[in-house]
Amino acid sequence: xxxxxxxxETEPSNLPWLGRKLLWLDSIKNVDRIVYALFIVCAGxxxxxxxxxxxxxxxxxxxxxxxxxxxxFMCAALVVCAxxxxxxxxxxxxxxxxxxxxxxxxxxxxxxxxTIND
Amino acid sequence: MTDLxxxxxxxxxxxxxxxxxxxxxxxxxxxxxxxxxxxxxIWMMPEGMHGQFLFMGQELTLLRVDKLSTVFGLVFCLAAxxxxxxxxxxxxxxxxxxxxxxxxxxxxxxxxxxLISLFIFWEGTAIASVFLIWARRTEGAYSTGxxxxxxxxxxxxxxxxxxxxxxxxxxxxxxxxxxxxxxxxWAIFLAxxxxxxxxxxxxxxxxxxxxxxxxxxxILSAFTTKLAVYALARGFAGxxxxxxxxxxxxxxxxxxxxxxxxxxxxxTYSLNQQLGFMVVGIGVGTELALxxxxxHAFASILYQALLFMSIGAVLFRTGTAKASELGGxxxxxxxxxxxxxxxxxxxxxxxxxxxxxxxSLILSASVHEGHYIVWGILLFASxxxxxxxxxxVPFFAFFAQDSGLRPKEAPWNMLLAMGLTAFLCxxxxxxxxxxxxxxxYEVVYVSYTTTHVVTxxxxxxxxxxxxxxxxxxxxxxxxxxxxxxDFDWSYRKLGPALIGAVRYVVRGIWGGLIxxxxxxxxWGFAALQRAHGADGLLARAWPxxxxxxxxxxxxxxxxxxxxx
Numbered sequence: 001x002x003x004x005x006x007x008x009e010t011e012p013s014n015l016p017w018l019g020r021k022l023l024w025l026d027s028i029k030n031v032d033r034i035v036y037a038l039f040i041v042c043a044g045x046x047x048x049x050x051x052x053x054x055x056x057x058x059x060x061x062x063x064x065x066x067x068x069x070x071x072x073f074m075c076a077a078l079v080v081c082a083x084x085x086x087x088x089x090x091x092x093x094x095x096x097x098x099x100x101x102x103x104x105x106x107x108x109x110x111x112x113x114x115t116i117n118d
Numbered sequence: 119m120t121d122l123x124x125x126x127x128x129x130x131x132x133x134x135x136x137x138x139x140x141x142x143x144x145x146x147x148x149x150x151x152x153x154x155x156x157x158x159x160i161w162m163m164p165e166g167m168h169g170q171f172l173f174m175g176q177e178l179t180l181l182r183v184d185k186l187s188t189v190f191g192l193v194f195c196l197a198a199x200x201x202x203x204x205x206x207x208x209x210x211x212x213x214x215x216x217x218x219x220x221x222x223x224x225x226x227x228x229x230x231x232x233l234i235s236l237f238i239f240w241e242g243t244a245i246a247s248v249f250l251i252w253a254r255r256t257e258g259a260y261s262t263g264x265x266x267x268x269x270x271x272x273x274x275x276x277x278x279x280x281x282x283x284x285x286x287x288x289x290x291x292x293x294x295x296x297x298x299x300x301x302x303x304w305a306i307f308l309a310x311x312x313x314x315x316x317x318x319x320x321x322x323x324x325x326x327x328x329x330x331x332x333x334x335x336x337i338l339s340a341f342t343t344k345l346a347v348y349a350l351a352r353g354f355a356g357x358x359x360x361x362x363x364x365x366x367x368x369x370x371x372x373x374x375x376x377x378x379x380x381x382x383x384x385x386t387y388s389l390n391q392q393l394g395f396m397v398v399g400i401g402v403g404t405e406l407a408l409x410x411x412x413x414h415a416f417a418s419i420l421y422q423a424l425l426f427m428s429i430g431a432v433l434f435r436t437g438t439a440k441a442s443e444l445g446g447x448x449x450x451x452x453x454x455x456x457x458x459x460x461x462x463x464x465x466x467x468x469x470x471x472x473x474x475x476x477x478s479l480i481l482s483a484s485v486h487e488g489h490y491i492v493w494g495i496l497l498f499a500s501x502x503x504x505x506x507x508x509x510x511v512p513f514f515a516f517f518a519q520d521s522g523l524r525p526k527e528a529p530w531n532m533l534l535a536m537g538l539t540a541f542l543c544x545x546x547x548x549x550x551x552x553x554x555x556x557x558x559y560e561v562v563y564v565s566y567t568t569t570h571v572v573t574x575x576x577x578x579x580x581x582x583x584x585x586x587x588x589x590x591x592x593x594x595x596x597x598x599x600x601x602x603x604d605f606d607w608s609y610r611k612l613g614p615a616l617i618g619a620v621r622y623v624v625r626g627i628w629g630g631l632i633x634x635x636x637x638x639x640x641w642g643f644a645a646l647q648r649a650h651g652a653d654g655l656l657a658r659a660w661p662x663x664x665x666x667x668x669x670x671x672x673x674x675x676x677x678x679x680x681x682x
Binding site: 010014015016018019021022023025026035038039041042045046048049052054055056057058061065067068069070071072073074075076078079080081082083085086088089090091092093095096097099100101102103104105106107108110111112113114115116117118 | 207254255256257258259261262328329331332372373376377380433434435436437438448449450451452453456485486490493497498501502504505517520523524525526527529567568569572573574575576577578579580581582583584585586587588590593594595598599600601602603604610611
């Protein structure tokens, strides 16, 4: 489904109960709130490093915030490298063969394509 | 012939009886019961060597029961049970029977006490499992299945070669711990490595697993690779090279998982990566490390199956598992989303989820043995697993941009299977003692220490922070409709291209040689024709007068020469 296609309006009453309860995730403002909450949790975890005695095997582990920095920078590096790799390695879906699993549709008789409007 | 009933026979019997049962709920129920009974048999088997008999002068051992084989046998039964509930709706007799045969062969291999039985079951898993790919019944799946079969059977052939060499060397067919060195042990090691998806031997997996049916991928994810982990743990525990192989396995697939579009292939790369942790554990080889490997295999079978189940349910309802075409499904498939998130939290080793209590054993073991760089790599791999499977898979399928797809929630049997698996993922994470009790060695390890919980949470939340910032700045690679070149390019493109080039050159040389040769032969025939043909110089009937004239000329010339 292309991204610029008009997304059909969905009656909330058609959604399952749990789906209705989660609809607040649709608003950009609430997504921003989740990101702010993530900032706060991260700050809290960083602060926690000063509040307990760390049982470590390596000297490097004793640096406050070592795990936080390692996670952050390694993931950033990973994603940047992967993005560069994507430029190099990306090919069309039918690159290997005109009928490849990547490009052919999943057989209709093996699925049950029901929607909430059915 | 044997004092105990081998559990694999139950699966074979089940596969034989299944087609006779009416297709529908009765048959699905019968299939689900098989692993339950089998698990009971395995649980009741006393430790020791059983089922021994002579076959063509060789003593074969069908059942070597010890803690290592029992825990793998049990988790295989559990995986088969959950996957068969997930596949309750499948009415395809081929998939029903081969699923049972595949699980049975894997369980048979785990209990095999000698190399000959191991080989037979090893090939059994290869042949039974390919039908789960072919069951998709498309041209692409057919070719993929053939490639998969070639690699899998090839692994078995290498294994057989190793077994025969080993027999020549030692005169024994027993499957015990080996030391790398002789060609025999290297061949066996290589055969295990192919099935375990060592780096550069791994391509069969991202090629084949996303090509199987919705339910087939769930079943495939559990057995083949974990059987290889078991075989390595049995045969090559403490082999140092495995530490480095495992470390490469733990990071190499991460990059692919980040950019891959097909979410089932993302999960296959993450499965490959999780195997890396287990291989490191085998290489370290201490009791703590081997416990870690077995615990991680157990936990990983469950959370990987759960992740494949949830994305499989999306594929089942929408016809696609591609990140570029999904998004926003949390509204209509909220339960599937929650189960997916539980699987994601487990693979990311969040505290209270199964990965936390299993992966940490391997990380601690590598530090205890002084492999600091490997420890750093594994830590990076943990953060990477969180990025691609912990966040990317649920995010692109269920959140991200709204795709406009409004599929109905997964059917009841899929929800039930996912619910049970999710429950087990959390149960192991919260209360790990029952799992630890199944491990081959006694566990003296506490995973829930303040240090461990805080440092792990720091690692994960700051990784999430990195993801959020990269996503909001648009640096995170977008989901693109594409395939990414991996090492299989070498045999899917380079190999055929090389063969084409060789053919071109050989044809040119051959053509040139044949052309020159033919021209020579033609010229020879033409010369013969000129000389001896009907009008040829030597075949003509010459007039007598002409002859006399020429003789006179010759005589005259001779006379002249004489007088000079």
